Amino acid sequence: MIEAQSLTKRFSTTTAVDGITFSARPGRVTGFLGPNGAGKSTTMRMIVGLDRPSSGSITVNGRPYAEHTAPIHEVGALLDATAVSGGRSARNHLLAVAATHRIGARRVDEVIRLTGLESVARKRVRGFSLGMGQRLGLATALLGDPATLILDEPVNGLDPDGVVWVRQFVRGLAAEGRTVLLSSHLMSEMAQTADHLVILGRGRIIADAAVTDILADAGGTTVAVRTPDGGLLATALEAHGAGISFPEPDLLSVNGLDSRRIAEIAAQNGAVIYELTPYAASLEEAYMALTRDDVEYHSAGTPREATR
Amino acid sequence: MIAGTPTPSTVVPAGDAAIRHGLSLRGMIRSEWIKLRSIGSTWWMYAALLVMTVGIGTQMSSSTSFAWLGDEQPTQMGMQAAAVNAMILGADINVLVVGVLGVLVIAGEYNTGMIRSTFTAVPRRVPVLLAKAMVFAVVTFLVGILSLAITVPMSIGILAGNGIDVRLDDPHYWRAVIGSLVYVVLVGLIAFGIGAILRNIAGGIALALGLVLVAPIALGLVSGVGPQLVLRNVSLLFPINLGRALTAHPGYPDFAAPGEPPVRLEGLLVLEPWQGALGLVVWVVVLFAAAVVLLKRRDA
Known part of the structure; x- marks a missing residue:
């Protein structure tokens, strides 16, 4: 369970997240959707305390992430696949993160198997493709068997097999009763994975509803x-x-x-x-209609009809 | 939308993660040890540290003698100081190695982005910074002890061949030799503190080496009396001169200029060894305090 209350993050000149309130509940995949620069990643970074809120609060299972005694058993986070030292092997990276919570090598080998990294586990991360990096990030997130997962653009860079695998994986995690918060800027991806959508534009919530409701509101x-x-x-x-x-x-x-x-x-x-x-009406169109005014960078000269 | 047909509770088996330990300093120290040992450059740097301590120590020992005194005999204090001098010169080179390594250990995590994984696992941040510094200091100390354990017997043997008999019951000898290692470890921590503040490898190394090497040399160029004497006294507060105080031997005048009265410039301060050690510790504490404050305040 993730709950944000009037969450705001200001950087020197911009307001990345502007007073948003939402929750991600157990047992379903909450899609975090919005154009680039909408504040998705900043919000996710605030969940695990990498960024500090300027005001408002964000809690996981009732308290701020940093106040949990065993943080990675509470939340597994894949925020960016490059959060790894290139000179270290994938297995050593996982061992180092696991050791903080006294999680042993057996669990490390288990998540390596789960994410299909066996063949590259002892190779340096520097040579990894983006897809393998994503798998390593997912393996890191799963180390503590957390009840809450936050995944920032997890299918970014995956091949089609990997995309399908992540989609089923994420659905499976939610079906087990876990809370999954999944971000993407692609509506098509969300349509196939999420139950509930929180749509952001320029740091504000544009829509917070079940996928089916958003479709209905788009005019049927x-x-x-x-x-x-x-x-x-x-x-x-x-x-x-x-x-x-x-x-x-x-x-x-x-x-x-x-x-x-x-x-x-x-x-x-x-x-x-x-x-x-x-x-x-496709979810894609519903999304376009909702975010039309909130896209930071419009591409010039592409009339909406072109997407039909 | 795909409804999803998961097999209950097997999507991600809990496995060993079913037993939950909280965050502990023990776990963080183990984590930092895994990080330190699993990067190749760490071991190259430590190998350099060992090779330079042994190499410079033995080379200096073999080129030290009092043959130039002719018929005169050196005092025992002079011989002890000569032995110390042969042993500690390597430290001034080693501080450059640990200066680089200290910055790399912490700023390297910022450069690669690893720090975000680290702070996600330890969101309180400060304990992990201290665990990292502790592991770095202990490993550096152990490599240094190993280097000295090899170098001291070789140095004493070589010096004996040059007619210098080192008395091992001289506490100043051991204080200076161990002091040279303490100096190296503390400079490593100073560099670590700088790396933690700047969060950037290139800037961190430039500042750390500038502080250790360049600034005191620049100030050392100033000589004379009057206002310039103040500058020379200020330069005593730089790590390299604090290290000199920590590794000084009282017999030095008998080694450098036997038989002549020691020259002391009026008004120029001379730090006691303990003051040198204290000064280095103050550097570390001040830099770490700043690093901790910034660590709590900044976004990772």
Whole structure:
């Protein structure tokens, strides 16, 4: 259980995290989502005390991380895969971290096996690919068998096999009743992994809801209707409460009614329909819509339609 | 969304992590020992320390004699001072090695990012800094003791061949020889403190070596009396001169200029050995206090 209360982090000129309140509960994967620079990593660093909050508080299982007697048994953190000395072997890195809590070599070899690092465990970390570094970071996080895991962009740099593996791994951890806070700037990744989303933009919370609710709020289903009787049909549909737009002269984009209902209304009014296509709003679009105003660095000249 | 079909409680078996020990200083010391020994450069530096202590000690011993006195006989005090002189010159080179190593041990973690793993495991930070300093100091001391255990018998044997009979019941001899090692270890800790404050290898090494070597030499160029005498007295507070005080032998005038009255410049201070040791300890304490304050305050 992770709880943030009015958590704020100011750096000299910027406010990275601006008074956010949220919680990550046991038994589910909480997705921490937002564009680059939204404050995700800073928040995660504050959870384990690497950054100090300017104001507000963040606790793990009821108390600040640093006040736990056995911190790495409480929280496993993969914050950045480069937090390793390159000259040391992966196994020695794990042994050193484990020793602080008197965790022995057997557990170290166990997490090496769990994360598939057996073949490189005695090699220097300097030669590791980003993917192997991520696995080593995950192995470090798992050393203490913690009930809470915070993973900052864990699939970054993994090959497709690794991505699927992390996804299933993370789902499995949550199914065991653990608290998992997972960050990503990719909605598609979250859609497949998270149960609950906390969406950040410019240090503030834009949305904090179940994935299904966020989808529903994004407007549900849009139906494209191709018809020569656009004016007639639009009037009839609007009378039934639909939202209508005309992307093309003979094409209606209908919100708020499903395709079956639209067909019935068209028949009652004698409107001819050439085509009737429902489009589910993707989580990606929901996310784009939510964060459009909060992206720090807009790329110029890419109209939103291009992403459809 | 994939619903996820985990096999209960086997995704991550608790294994040995089921037995939970809290953070302990013992664990942190063990952790820091694993870190120190698992980096290759550590052992190269310590090998250099050992080779230089033995090499310089034996070389200086073989080139020390009182043959130039002709028929005159050196005093026993002079011979003791000669033996000390042969043994301690290596320390002035060794402080350069531990000066670099002391910075590397701590600032290296900041350079690689390892410090974030370290502080995630020990979020209170200060104990781990002290554990790291302790492991570094103890290992340096042990390597130094080993170096001296090899060098002292060789030096005494070589000096005997040059007609210098070293009396081993001279407490000043042992204080100076052990003092040279204490000096090296404390300079290592001074460098460690600088590394912890600057968190940067290049800057840390530059400042540490500048403090140990360059600044006292620059001040030492100033000679004479009056206001410049004050500067010379101030330069006594630099680690290298504190180390000189700690490793001084009272028979030195009999070794450097036998038969002549010792020359002492009016107003120029001479520190006692214990004052030298105390001065070095003060350097370490002040730097560590600053490092601890900054450590608590700064983001890692």
